[in-house]
């Protein structure tokens with residue numbers, strides 16, 4: 001089975017999605033997928049959907065390749081790049097039915113908050129990335145960041161709050177399992193294009 005990590009020939013042109021997957025199916029993207037614990041399992045459970053995991057650390061995205069190949073998944077690919085750049089330049093417009101963003105780096109210091117992925121500009125990026133009716137799924141353990149997430153999406157006229165389906169919520173991420181084991185509460189929210 002071929003390597004599941006996309007070898008980018010250029011980062012100046014959007015991906016040719018049709019060439020990435022054997023089946024032309026609906027696409028979902030996880031930004032900051034870490035070791036792909038969530039994505040490999042979710043892709044296994046949802047063979048009728050194609051998935052791309054985006055992660056900037058090579059050591060972690062290599063685990064997506066390992067897990068996906070071990071499970072024989074043909075609906076999973078990984079891209080090693082920065083998440084916002086991926087949305088802005090590599091994902092063709094209105095290509096994803098869902099964006100999954102789980103435990104993004106919280107940047108707890110006030111002076112570092114500008115580095116947070118979910119900021120005032122994010123709903124606009126998400127709007128351009130998602131198909132009509134597309135959904136952004138969020139999870140975090142950081143109450144301040146959760147407040148920022150709900151604030152920016154709450155302020156957006158284009159999105160409405162929706163429930164996370166149980167079959168999605170039950171698939172845990174690596175960090176989520178760690179927080180659960182330590183008894184640290186986690187928060188989740190989902191926003192759908194109206």
Ligand SMILES: C[S@@+](CC[C@H](N)C(=O)[O-])C[C@H]1O[C@@H](n2cnc3c(N)ncnc32)[C@H](O)[C@@H]1O
Nearest residue numbers: 032033034055056057082083102103173174175
């Ligand atoms: C706290 S970990 C969570 C990983 C995984 N989502 C989970 O819940 O187990 C955050 C992950 O996002 C990656 N990451 C952080 N900022 C990123 C960015 N701007 N672009 C791509 N990956 C990023 C980190 O390398 C790390 O693997």
